[in-house]
Amino acid sequence: xxxxxxxxxxxxxxxxxxxxxxxxxxxxxxxxxxxxxxxxxxxxxxxxxxxxxxxxxxxxxxxxxxxxxxxxxxxxxxxxxxxxxxxxxxxxxxxxxxxxxxxxxxxxxxxxxxxxxxxxxxxxxxxxxxxxxxxxxxxxxxxxxxxxxxxxxxxxxxxxxxxxxxxxxxxxxxxxxxxxxxxxxxxxxxxxxxxxxxxxxxxxxxxxxxxxxxxxxxxxxxxxxxxxxxxxxxxxxxxxxxxxxxxxxxxxxxxxxxxxxxxxxxxxxxxxxxxxxxxxxxxxxxxxxxxxxxxxxxxxxxxxxxxxxxxxxxxxxxxxxxxxxxxxxxxxxxxxxxxxxxxxxxxxxxxxxxxxxxxxxxxxxxxxxxxxxxxxxxxxxxxxxxxxxxxxxxxxxxxxxxxxxxxxxxxxxxxxxxxxxxxxxxxxxxxxxxxxxxxxxxxxxxxxxxxxxxxxxxxxxxxxxxxxxxxxxxxxxxxxxxxxxxxxxxx
Amino acid sequence: xxxxxxxxxxxxxxxxxxxxxxxxxxxxxxxxxxxxxxxxxxxxxxxxxxxxxxxxxxxxxxxxxxxxxxxxxxxxxxxxxxxxxxxxxxxxxxxxxxxxxxxxxxxxxxxxxxxxxxxxxxxxxxxxxxxxxxxxxxxxxxxxxxxxxxxxxxxxxxxxxxxxxxxxxxxxxxxxxxxxxxxxxxxxxxxxxxxxxxxxxxxxxxxxxxxxxxxxxxxxxxxxxxxxxxxxxxxxxxxxxxxxxxxxxxxxxxxxxxxxxxxxxxxxxxxxxxxxxxxxxxxxxxxxxxxxxxxxxxxxxxxxxxxxxxxxxxxxxxxxxxxxxxxxxxxxxxxxxxxxxxxxxxxxxxxxxxxxxxxxxxxxxxxxxxxxxxxxxxxxxxxxxxxxxxxxxxxxxxxxxxxxxxxxxxxxxxxxxxxxxxxxxxxxxxxxxxxxxxxxxxxxxxxxxxxxxxxxxxxxxxxxxxxxxxxxxxxxxxxxxxxxxxxxxxx
Numbered sequence: 015x016x017x018x019x020x021x022x023x024x025x026x027x028x029x030x031x032x033x034x035x036x037x038x039x040x041x042x043x044x045x046x047x048x049x050x051x052x053x054x055x056x057x058x059x060x061x062x063x064x065x066x067x068x069x070x071x072x073x074x075x076x077x078x079x080x081x082x083x084x085x086x087x088x089x090x091x092x093x094x095x096x097x098x099x100x101x102x103x104x105x106x107x108x109x110x111x112x113x114x115x116x117x118x119x120x121x122x123x124x125x126x127x128x129x130x131x132x133x134x135x136x137x138x139x140x141x142x143x144x145x146x147x148x149x150x151x152x153x154x155x156x157x158x159x160x161x162x163x164x165x166x167x168x169x170x171x172x173x174x175x176x177x178x179x180x181x182x183x184x185x186x187x188x189x190x191x192x193x194x195x196x197x198x199x200x201x202x203x204x205x206x207x208x209x210x211x212x213x214x215x216x217x218x219x220x221x222x223x224x225x226x227x228x229x230x231x232x233x234x235x236x237x238x239x240x241x242x243x244x245x246x247x248x249x250x251x252x253x254x255x256x257x258x259x260x261x262x263x264x265x266x267x268x269x270x271x272x273x274x275x276x277x278x279x280x281x282x283x284x285x286x287x288x289x290x291x292x293x294x295x296x297x298x299x300x301x302x303x304x305x306x307x308x309x310x311x312x313x314x315x316x317x318x319x320x321x322x323x324x325x326x327x328x329x330x331x332x333x334x335x336x337x338x339x340x341x342x343x344x345x346x347x348x349x350x351x352x353x354x355x356x357x358x359x360x361x362x363x364x365x366x367x368x369x370x371x372x373x374x375x376x377x378x379x380x381x382x383x384x385x386x387x388x389x390x391x392x393x394x395x396x397x398x399x400x401x402x403x404x405x406x407x408x409x410x411x412x413x414x415x416x417x418x419x420x421x422x423x424x425x426x427x428x429x430x431x432x433x434x435x436x437x438x439x440x441x442x443x444x445x446x447x448x449x450x451x452x453x454x455x456x457x458x459x460x461x462x463x464x465x466x467x468x469x470x471x472x473x474x475x476x477x478x479x480x481x482x483x484x485x486x487x488x489x490x491x492x493x494x495x496x497x498x499x500x501x502x503x504x505x
Numbered sequence: 506x507x508x509x510x511x512x513x514x515x516x517x518x519x520x521x522x523x524x525x526x527x528x529x530x531x532x533x534x535x536x537x538x539x540x541x542x543x544x545x546x547x548x549x550x551x552x553x554x555x556x557x558x559x560x561x562x563x564x565x566x567x568x569x570x571x572x573x574x575x576x577x578x579x580x581x582x583x584x585x586x587x588x589x590x591x592x593x594x595x596x597x598x599x600x601x602x603x604x605x606x607x608x609x610x611x612x613x614x615x616x617x618x619x620x621x622x623x624x625x626x627x628x629x630x631x632x633x634x635x636x637x638x639x640x641x642x643x644x645x646x647x648x649x650x651x652x653x654x655x656x657x658x659x660x661x662x663x664x665x666x667x668x669x670x671x672x673x674x675x676x677x678x679x680x681x682x683x684x685x686x687x688x689x690x691x692x693x694x695x696x697x698x699x700x701x702x703x704x705x706x707x708x709x710x711x712x713x714x715x716x717x718x719x720x721x722x723x724x725x726x727x728x729x730x731x732x733x734x735x736x737x738x739x740x741x742x743x744x745x746x747x748x749x750x751x752x753x754x755x756x757x758x759x760x761x762x763x764x765x766x767x768x769x770x771x772x773x774x775x776x777x778x779x780x781x782x783x784x785x786x787x788x789x790x791x792x793x794x795x796x797x798x799x800x801x802x803x804x805x806x807x808x809x810x811x812x813x814x815x816x817x818x819x820x821x822x823x824x825x826x827x828x829x830x831x832x833x834x835x836x837x838x839x840x841x842x843x844x845x846x847x848x849x850x851x852x853x854x855x856x857x858x859x860x861x862x863x864x865x866x867x868x869x870x871x872x873x874x875x876x877x878x879x880x881x882x883x884x885x886x887x888x889x890x891x892x893x894x895x896x897x898x899x900x901x902x903x904x905x906x907x908x909x910x911x912x913x914x915x916x917x918x919x920x921x922x923x924x925x926x927x928x929x930x931x932x933x934x935x936x937x938x939x940x941x942x943x944x945x946x947x948x949x950x951x952x953x954x955x956x957x958x959x960x961x962x963x964x965x966x967x968x969x970x971x972x973x974x975x976x977x978x979x980x981x982x983x984x985x986x987x988x989x990x991x992x993x994x995x996x
Contacts, residue, residue, distance in 0.1 A: 044579070044635050045572045045623065053567035053651060060568065076544035077551060081536045082573075082625070082656055082672050083595075086602065086611055088535070096611065104574070105599040105613045106625065109660040111577065111591040120577055120587065122596045122622055131613055132536065134573070134597065134625070144535050154847060160544060165573055165656065169600040181573050356645060 021302040026246045033296055034175045037305040037369045040292075047173040047180030051289070054369065057313035059183070059289060063163065065215050065311070066185065066287070069207045075159040075187060080141050082165075083132035088140035091265040095139065098232020102169040104134040104180075134167040139233060139258070139284055142188045143266040150190060150280055152271040157200070158190040166288075176293035177250075177505055184288035190280045192270060194259075197281035201257040204285040205238045208253035216291065217308040217420040218242045218298045219428055220252055221451070221500065223476025228463050231284075235259035241475045241500065243428045244297040247449030249475045249502035252294055255285035293505070299393075299420050305370030306392055308420050309413040316342060316349040316409060317366045321359050321378030328353075331377050334402070338375070338387075341406045347413070367392060372416045373409055393419050434498070441489045441501070445472045451502050455495035457488035466490050472501045512793040517737045524787055525666045528796040528860045531783075538664040538671030542780070545860065548804035550674070550780060554654065556706050556802070557676065557778070560698045566650040566678060571632050573656075574623035579631035582756040586630065589723020593660040595625040595671075625658040630724060630749070630775055633679045634757040641681060641771055643762040648691070649681040667784035668741075668996055675779035681771045683761060685750075688772035692748040695776040696729045699744035707782065708799040708912040709733045709789045710919055711743055712942070712991065714967025719954050722775075726750035732966045732991065734919045735788040738940030740966045740993035743785055746776035784996070790884075790911050796861030797883055799911050800904040807833060807840040807900060808857045812850050812869030819844075822868050825893070829866070829878075832897045838904070858883060863907045864900055884910050925989070932980045932992070936963045942993050946986035948979035957981055963992045 019036060020028035034040050039055030042048075051059065067077070083106060089096040110126035113119070135141065142160075149155060163185045173179050187204060191197040205222060212218050220240035230237045234256035242252045263269070263279040272278050299306040309315050318335045322328040335351050342349040350371075352362050359376065366374055376388040386399045389409070393416050400408055431450030435441035444452050456462060456474065466489075467473050477499050486495050510527060511519035525531050530546030533539075542550065558568070574597060580587040601617035604610070626632065633651075640646060654676045664670050678695060682688040696713060703711050711731035721728045725747035733743045751770040754760070760768045790797040800806050809826045813819040826842050833840040841862075843853050850867065857865055867879040877890045880900070884907050891899055922941030926932035935943050947953060947965065957980075958964050968990050977986050 041636075041639075043572045043632065044576060045574045045632070048572035048574060050572065050636050051570040053569045056569045057567065059570075076548065078544045078547045079542040079550075079674065081534045081539035081541065082658065083536045083539060085535055089602070090611055100602040100611060103600070103602060104597045104623070105602060106595045107598045107613060108596040109594070111580070111594060111596060111622075111624070120581055120591060122598060131602075132595070133602070141534065141536070145532075145541050148532075167573065183570065 019302075019304070022245060029302070030293075030297060031175065033300055033305050033368075039296070039305075040175045042175070045180075047170055049175055049179050049181075051183075054313070055292065058295070058307065058311060059292060061311045061313060062215075062291060063185075066207075066211055067163075069211060070161050070185075070187065073203060073207060075161045075189075077162065078160045079162055079164070080138050080145065082135055084135050084138070084141045086131045086133055088144060089133065091140065092233050092261055094261075095233035095265075099136045099168070103136050104167045104169060106132040106134065135164070136166055136168045137284075137286075138162065138164070138166075138186055139188065139262050139282075140266070143262040143268055143282070146188075146190050146280070147266055147268045150268055150270050153192050153273055156190055156192045156270060156280065157196065158188075159200075160189065161185055161187040174293070176289055176296070178290075182289045184286050186284060186286040189283045190263075190268070191283070192272065192278070192281070194281050197259075197283050198257055201236070201238055201255045201283045201285070204283070205240065205253075205255040208255065208285070208287060209240050211287075212240060212242065212252050212291075212294075213421065215308065215310045216295055216298070217310075217417055217424060218252070218294060219421065219425045221476055221478055222480070223478045223500065225254075226460075226463055226474040226477065226499070228460050229474060231256045233258060233261055234284075235261065238479075239476055241451075241502075242294055242298065243424075243431060243451060243502075244294070244505070245427065246297075247431045249451065249504040250290075250294050250297070251475070251504065252291060253285070253287040256283060258282035258284060298424050300370065303395070304368030306420070307370040307372060309372040309417045312370070312372050313348060314350045314366075314369075314371050315347050315413055316373045316375060317362075317371045318349065318351045318375045318377065319359050319362045319366070320351075320353060321376055321381075327379045330379065330382060334382060335377055338405055342409065345406055345410060347406070347410065367395075373412055375405075375409075391416055393423070435489060436486070438489050442470055445470045445501065445503065449503060451475070451500050453498040454489045454501055455486035455497075456499050457491050457493035457495055462488060462490050466501070471503050473504055475500045475502050475504060510793075510795070513736060520793070521784075521788060522666065524791055524796050524859075530787070530796075531666050533666070536671075538661055540666055540670050540672075542674075545804070546783065549786070549798065549802060550783060552802045552804060553702075553706075553782060554676075557698075557702055558654075560702060561652050561676075561678065564694060564698060566652045566680075568653065569651045570653055570655070571629050571636065573626055575626050575629070575632045577622045577624055579635060580624065582631065583724050583752055585752075586724035586756075590627045590659070594627050595658045595660060597623040597625065626655070627657055627659045628775075628777075629653065629655070629657075629677055630679065630753050630773075631757070634753040634759055634773070637679075637681050637771070638757055638759045641759055641761050644683050644764055647681055647683045647761060647771065648687065649679075650691075651680065652676055652678040665784070667780055667787070669781075673780045675777050677775060677777040680774045681754075681759070682774070683763065683769070683772070685772050688750075688774050689748055692727070692729055692746045692774045692776070695774070696731065696744070696746040699746065699776070699778060700731055702778075703731060703733065703743050703782075703785075704912065706799065706801045707786055707789070708801075708908055708915060709743070709785060710912065710916045712967055712969055713971070714969045714991065716745075717951070717954055717965040717968065717990070719951050720965060722747045724749060724752055726752065729970075730967055732942075732993075733785055733789065734915075734922060734942060734993075735785070735996070736918065737788075738922045740942065740995040741781075741785050741788070742966070742995065743782060744776070744778040747774060749773035749775060789915050791861065794886070795859030797911070798861040798863060800863040800908045803861070803863050804839060805841045805857075805860075805862050806838055806904055807864045807866060808853075808862045809840065809842045809866045809868065810850050810853045810857075811842075811844060812867055812872075818870045821870065821873060825873060826868055829896055833900065836897055836901060838897070838901065858886075864903055866896075866900075882907055884914070926980060927977070929980050933961055936961045936992070936994065940994060942966070942991050944989040945980045945992055946977035946988075947990050948982045948984035948986055950982075953979060953981050957992070962994050964995055966991045966993050966995060
């Protein structure tokens with residue numbers, strides 16, 4: 015950790031990349047745009063999965079698994095869907111390699127060309143609704159509440175680790191319902207699950223809203239979203255929940271026999287979050303000293319570093335350290351005793367600081383004499399000497415305090431970076447010079463949205479769910495508007 | 506569950522398929538050879554994952570994630586490896602679809618042809634060792650103990666649900682070590698982890714052994730395996746652990762600086778089990794009444810079915826059922842109270858029986874009067890009236906007894922179906938008329954192995970680890986042999 019890394023001010027984008035690489039979260043692979051998620055990064059993702067998976071199950075969902083490949087023709091069945099995904103998909107055309115004629119290379123075997131090309135799933139609505147057709151006969155078979163943890167591929171041209179990669183990991187929920195009301199309720203339930211997760215585990219405040227038609231999921235009737243603000247005052251979409259109406263039921267002919275004996279199309283939702291959340295986690299909280307992980311998602315919540323000059327001291331310190339470790343494990347605190355003899359304490363301090371461990375304990379012979387421990391919290395970098403007695407409970411409270419402080423800091427930041435704009439000049443000024451969320455009036459047309467995007471790079475992030483009606487004039491066209499929407503430059 | 510399904514005697518293969526489909530475990534999808542794992546089937550896989558993942562972590566491994574795609578040229582770097590996998594892989598050639606000229610179809614866009622084709626991973630040694638090159642500088646960076654949960658694709662021509670599908674789910678461990686001894690020890694450690702899991706969770710006895718050169722993993726120096734016997738007396742390979750020597754380190758130039766300052770190639774292992782284990786689970790224990798799941802892997806261990814004629818009775822029964830349910834949940838028993846009012850008790854009985862739930866409780870008004878519960882165990886189909894008092898503890902013991910009984914039954918079956926053969930005639934007779942494991946002498950050559958396979962379809966399943974030296978003559982060539990190996994027809 016002796017290297018000097020970029021600060022946010024110097025180069026925000028480099029700062030982000032430095033953290034991803036040097037905190038051992040992920041790296042690019044030999045395959046264009048595809049990343050390797052390293053063990054430490056993956057262990058954070060596992061924490062996220064664990065929490066989300068429980069929330070999905072607690073709301074009545076089960077996991078299942080659908081094929082990686084989707085027949086090309088399936089995409090053509092839902093017009094908007096194909097429009098949204100055909101331009102960025104990996105196409106499988108052959109199922110065998112053979113030696114080239116000169117024997118030096120491998121080539122796709124033309125005798126093993128697929129009759130119909132297969133697409134590596136960019137999302138699974140089509141293959142899943144093709145499957146649901148056979149699962150649904152009557153209203154008794156509904157609802158279907160299924161989630162899938164999977165890898166998906168969207169051939170992005172410009173990639174960034176976690177934020178935008180050709181392959182990424184995600185979960186995609188796909189539910190089927192007898193009525194529109196029930197499907198809409200499911201859409202909102204899952205939006206609330208995501209909100210709860212991002213705010214109370216990731217410690218990032220979000221705004222709930224719906225997407226403008228331009229930003230809607232390809233095939234959805236309505237896309238609900240949660241939007242978060244990063245430290246460079248750009249917005250990041252942290253999760254989406256789609257009300258799909260009967261679009262996919264119609265495309266794949268999925269009908270059910272209702273209680274009053276009528277054949278009706280089924281109503282659908284889909285919802286997902288991805289490894290992109292790792293990017294949000296990093297950007298929301300980290301500082302110029304490296305990664306900062308909220309305690310509730312930290313694979314290592316507490317690290318204990320021994321300070322010693324000889325074996326006798328090491329043994330004395332280790333005895334206490336191991337006792338604390340045991341106590342903390344019994345209280346479900348994820349604790350690591352870093353007893354490596356290959357590294358000095360200073361190195362360990364900066365390594366764990368850079369890797370974002372929320373709380374660090376240092377114990378040396380003098381601490382033992384005083385019956386104290388040096389406790390450092392990662393969020394504020396403050397250090398304090400704690401009495402050894404009852405240390406586990408105190409650290410438990412400290413972890414809670416770090417968690418809530420991170421949320422409050424992010425909320426304060428968002429509040430400071432939330433603006434309103436009433437004229438086009440004001441809007442451009444805010445977007446170009448301040449960034450952040452901008453509440454402004456919009457005439458409701460796709461043309462205006464597009465024009466604003468082209469001139470400022472700001473897009474409509476959300477039509478907030480909790481907005482108040484307010485008469486006003488569109489900042490761009492001056493036409494009447496009934497509500498403010500939220501603009502921002504976004505990831 | 507009113508339908509009549511095939512029995513094992515009538516049609517073993519149909520019996521297997523019926524269970525997979527009708528117990529809601531999996532089904533074929535619209536994509537050739539690819540399956541959909543349904544929620545109930547997936548929940549069993551999740552139990553397997555949970556147990557295995559903990560065992561991997563307890564033995565020091567971390568999870569990570571590597572790309573789905575592998576550059577074609579990587580396969581060419583390890584000669585045996587390409588030979589083993591090139592003939593059955595999905596090849597990605599394009600990264601975009603476009604409308605066909607008549608506008609009616611989608612076609613792969615020739616302007617978006619990849620410079621180098623990508624292979625959908627059939628296994629990840631190549632991409633992982635390409636990554637490890639950058640992770641390893643000195644002996645301090647070793648060992649690397651990493652596992653990945655992932656989907657892989659091998660283009661099988663004849664597929665069977667769970668047993669052989671084009672896409673399947675698995676875990677693949679890939680470790681890197683400074684010494685040969687350490688890598689060999691890791692190989693055996695993981696073989697023991699698999700053995701422990703299959704025997705003590707899946708309740709299937711296995712034989713540990715190494716593979717003959719013909720059956721070895723493409724790229725391995727030595728393949729260790731565990732072999733199980735199914736109810737049709739065919740063998741099934743339940744897991745493999747490969748000692749890869751320095752083959753992949755040499756192919757991808759992965760060297761480390763040793764303690765005495767020498768550049769040395771790194772030693773490797775890889776090991777994996779897959780959704781194929783679902784097939785083993787089904788075939789090892791199920792009977793003509795359907796699936797039988799060992800309690801330690803059952804997503805539902807106990808189902809409670811209420812017997813009632815009116816609402817008053819339903820309420821009385823439900824009160825007790827819910828109390829039992831709560832008690833059992835507190836004891837970590839996975840219990841379901843099936844209070845559906847759309848189905849009769851008889852239907853529920855056969856449904857849960859067919860789905861393999863280990864223990865069923867039935868409670869009616871008369872039971873309440875007698876303070877008893879009717880308890881049925883799935884393995885023996887025996888029913889018994891239990892006193893209500895202390896029911897949770899009794900059921901807990903019953904679950905343990907079902908678990909050990911299933912193992913014992915499978916072990917007895919294997920013992921009854923394990924034979925020795927000393928002559929070619931005897932060998933053919935056993936293989937053709939009895940099946941099972943056949944211990945026989947073999948001259949150690951690939952030619953003989955191949956000839957035996959062609960004449961009898963039996964292959965060498967394993968050179969058992971615990972075998973005794975025994976002088977003898979090869980059943981096929983009469984040449985001298987020092988040990989018996991195990992032959993069987995296999996899945």
